[in-house]
Amino acid sequence: MTQYLVAIHHPDDYDPTVAEDDAMDRDIDVLNDEMVAAGVRVFVGGLQSASRAKSVRVQPGGKISVTDGPYLETKEHIGGFWVLEAADMEEALAWGRKAAVACRAPVEVRPFH
Known part of the structure; x- marks a missing residue:
């Protein structure tokens, strides 16, 4: 199986104390549990501010x-990510869709070499 990066993008001024609430935390926990149960989650991590x-x-x-500061000057940065093992891009995108809903943020899905 191929490994995929599922990266959550936040705006540069993202403040988790304002943007994240208990419902979002529960949705992410449910998604993490689902990924573990499906055997696709390899690693997950949240990142501190790009600053x-x-x-x-x-x-x-x-x-x-x-x-x-970050390497690139952008208006968005990666706020967290999962490394998943999936059969193909379609399966990885299915998880990416769930991640976008749970995190209420844009998600990038990219295969590893």
Whole structure:
């Protein structure tokens, strides 16, 4: 089976204390339980704000620089993700649809190499 990343996207100003409530937490817990029962969930993780990120870059001459913030300047960032094992993209998308509903946010589904 192929592994797929199911990534939740949040706007840059996302505040979980405002956007997330008990109903959303329950919906995500139910989805996680369903994924475990189906045997597809490999790993799941929520990420702190993109403002907590550090970017590491190789500079000319091989010097390494570390800067505050995410690598890309965007209006959205990944707020959390699942790694799933699914038979094909269609199955992974079915889980992605459920994730979008539970998280009330856009979801990206992408296969690993």
